[in-house]
Amino acid sequence: MYKKLTLAVLTALSTMALADINVGVSLSATGPAASLGIPEKNTIALLPTTIGGQKVNYIVLDDATDPTAATKNIKKLIGENKVDVVIGSTTTPNSLAMMDVAVDNETPLISMAGSAIVVEPMDAKRQWVFKTAQNDAHMATALVQHMTDKNVQTVAFIGFADAYGEGWFKEFAKIAEARKLKVVASERFQRNDTSVTGQILKIMAAKPDAVLVGGAGTPAALPQKALKEKGYKGLIYQTHGVANNDFLRVGGKDVEGAFLPVGPMVVAAQLPNDNPVKKSAMEYVAKYEAVHGKGSVSSFGGHAWDAGVLLQSAIPLALKKAQPGTKEFRKALRDALENSKNLAGAHGIFNTSANDHQGFDQRARVMVTIENNAWKLIK
Amino acid sequence: MDLQILLLLGQDGITNGAIYALLALALVLVFTVTRIIFIPQGEFVAYGALTLASLQAGKVPGTVWLLLVLGCLVALLDGIALVREGRYRKLPPLLIANIGVPLLCAAGLFAIPPTELPLWIQVVVSMLLVVPLGPMIYRVAYQPLAGASVLVLLIVSVAVHVAMIGLGLLFFGAEGSRTPAFTDLSFELAGAPLQGQTILVVVASAVLIIGLYFFFERTIYGKALRATAMNRTGARLMGIPPILAGKLCFTLAAAIGVFSGILIAPITTIYYDSGFLIGLKGFVGAIIGGLASYPIAALGAILVGLLESYSSFYASAFKEVIVFTLIIPVLLWRSLTSTHVEEEEE
Numbered sequence: 055m056y057k058k059l060t061l062a063v064l065t066a067l068s069t070m071a072l073a074d075i076n077v078g079v080s081l082s083a084t085g086p087a088a089s090l091g092i093p094e095k096n097t098i099a100l101l102p103t104t105i106g107g108q109k110v111n112y113i114v115l116d117d118a119t120d121p122t123a124a125t126k127n128i129k130k131l132i133g134e135n136k137v138d139v140v141i142g143s144t145t146t147p148n149s150l151a152m153m154d155v156a157v158d159n160e161t162p163l164i165s166m167a168g169s170a171i172v173v174e175p176m177d178a179k180r181q182w183v184f185k186t187a188q189n190d191a192h193m194a195t196a197l198v199q200h201m202t203d204k205n206v207q208t209v210a211f212i213g214f215a216d217a218y219g220e221g222w223f224k225e226f227a228k229i230a231e232a233r234k235l236k237v238v239a240s241e242r243f244q245r246n247d248t249s250v251t252g253q254i255l256k257i258m259a260a261k262p263d264a265v266l267v268g269g270a271g272t273p274a275a276l277p278q279k280a281l282k283e284k285g286y287k288g289l290i291y292q293t294h295g296v297a298n299n300d301f302l303r304v305g306g307k308d309v310e311g312a313f314l315p316v317g318p319m320v321v322a323a324q325l326p327n328d329n330p331v332k333k334s335a336m337e338y339v340a341k342y343e344a345v346h347g348k349g350s351v352s353s354f355g356g357h358a359w360d361a362g363v364l365l366q367s368a369i370p371l372a373l374k375k376a377q378p379g380t381k382e383f384r385k386a387l388r389d390a391l392e393n394s395k396n397l398a399g400a401h402g403i404f405n406t407s408a409n410d411h412q413g414f415d416q417r418a419r420v421m422v423t424i425e426n427n428a429w430k431l432i433k
Numbered sequence: 434m435d436l437q438i439l440l441l442l443g444q445d446g447i448t449n450g451a452i453y454a455l456l457a458l459a460l461v462l463v464f465t466v467t468r469i470i471f472i473p474q475g476e477f478v479a480y481g482a483l484t485l486a487s488l489q490a491g492k493v494p495g496t497v498w499l500l501l502v503l504g505c506l507v508a509l510l511d512g513i514a515l516v517r518e519g520r521y522r523k524l525p526p527l528l529i530a531n532i533g534v535p536l537l538c539a540a541g542l543f544a545i546p547p548t549e550l551p552l553w554i555q556v557v558v559s560m561l562l563v564v565p566l567g568p569m570i571y572r573v574a575y576q577p578l579a580g581a582s583v584l585v586l587l588i589v590s591v592a593v594h595v596a597m598i599g600l601g602l603l604f605f606g607a608e609g610s611r612t613p614a615f616t617d618l619s620f621e622l623a624g625a626p627l628q629g630q631t632i633l634v635v636v637a638s639a640v641l642i643i644g645l646y647f648f649f650e651r652t653i654y655g656k657a658l659r660a661t662a663m664n665r666t667g668a669r670l671m672g673i674p675p676i677l678a679g680k681l682c683f684t685l686a687a688a689i690g691v692f693s694g695i696l697i698a699p700i701t702t703i704y705y706d707s708g709f710l711i712g713l714k715g716f717v718g719a720i721i722g723g724l725a726s727y728p729i730a731a732l733g734a735i736l737v738g739l740l741e742s743y744s745s746f747y748a749s750a751f752k753e754v755i756v757f758t759l760i761i762p763v764l765l766w767r768s769l770t771s772t773h774v775e776e777e778e779e
Contacts, residue, residue, distance in 0.1 A: 252745030
């Protein structure tokens, strides 16, 4: 009897010692942000299944670009799947919705969303939240820099009539003003609008040296097409939200010559060899294209890959302190995520700290232009 | 604002308005004949445009599968009824129309790479693939409920709309498509550039509207539809089967939707869910016409297009608000001027 009991206890202990690490993932594989979420989902499948000698399980859920569904997902992941860390979500509103649940359950959350608001300002809540996508402000400074280098004096803005466009306008206008760039027009359009003629005519009446399109994905091609059609001759800028192949397909020759800031991963092969990001970016690109075909890689999958990079560096450290599946492990994981030093991801070099849960610097962005229907690095 | 901007905005408004007008006509047609508020009208626009785009990208459009599945379903439903009534001789034509033709279309698509076909044949193939969905959807979703109240039919419409959006995402993916322009012509009109494609939209819409006018005035089927619209029971007594009228008007509505989609596909990017908003603007036009008058609905739709265009210039952030607020004064005016009839008490 005693023997049996000891055996049972021992078996229970040994299974505990070998408990897998569970990684919950909630992303927007359907809905308006699907073009971002699908490559992210594909990338999760490429992440290593053993880290630090432990088996890692990825539980992937779709939130349909809906904050309510995202909240439901993270509750399910933490409550039912007992995950140690959550990756998600694709968009800013969804990430913000998930944040509260992550904090209540003391589970680290790695977001792939763009807005700085996910990790700033640092407070008790954001202690648990990390982020792998470059901040919009980060990208906006690169844009303004390029504009001032090109001697642009006046600039017009046309963006989505939602949080994305509004956020970009605020960031951009703030930085532009500081650099003595004059914003002469600010227009809005809907993602599913069939025509932006009115907005474009108003912009052209203001005669700006450059136009910035604050849109993401294929809808952002429409204003540029309208500008070309109406004979606009100035410079046209896009945001990094358009950096996928569908944008090139839909935009065709109308988007030639557009300038935009992107993560270095998008043009990994064109980076100079001494670029510190090149090696890790090329590794991801090679892995992704081996499965999904040449030219299939997009900027957004890189954010999911970088979440994996952060985990691969943090999990071995956390394993030294506690067992997976425990509160202590999640705390140790959070502490380890906060101390990444010179960690090379696909999109840049992570140097996280207690105050900076994003951790990228200038090396996390490059300016590119569209030439012959492909992204070309501006040296 | 100078004259050139005024002209350009007007031109843009009329182009969009022409499409809304076609959809408004289809909505009025379906409502008057069957009392169905046809919310999925816009989906036919998206399906038409995206099917054509798939063909041009050399892919077999997902609508083929929908056509085959719906065709089999219709054949099954009607086949059971025919067998029960012992009308075996009607079976072969039923099977040929609902299963044979879609199968032939699918086989053709797999046999001949669609990219090698000239543009007009691609357009015809897209029409052949999507238009039959109209009467099939009527048969499957609406015909069993033909006598139900307007509210029940509206609820069914919402269900069909949601189902079609979901299928659209499955068939065409989340990213939009654009087709190459039918014409690269460009003119100068009073100092404002005018695209050939724009003229094509307006002319094609006008031709279609005139065609519809002759259809209703001169052909026996058109007259049958008008009779059903005026008085369903009376038309039935005169030997016009309501099922035929329903299928016919759904075929027409689907054809109009697909045609509109193919017309605007080169002008703008169409997404799997673009149709709803386009359809809704057509619906505002149809409401201005009280869901009864064709000319007022068409004019209302043009007004919606113009309003949209000018408001996008003056207050782009509030464009949709302005367009959809238009419906409130119209409804107010309608409810004050027209006598109210309780439909349920008929």
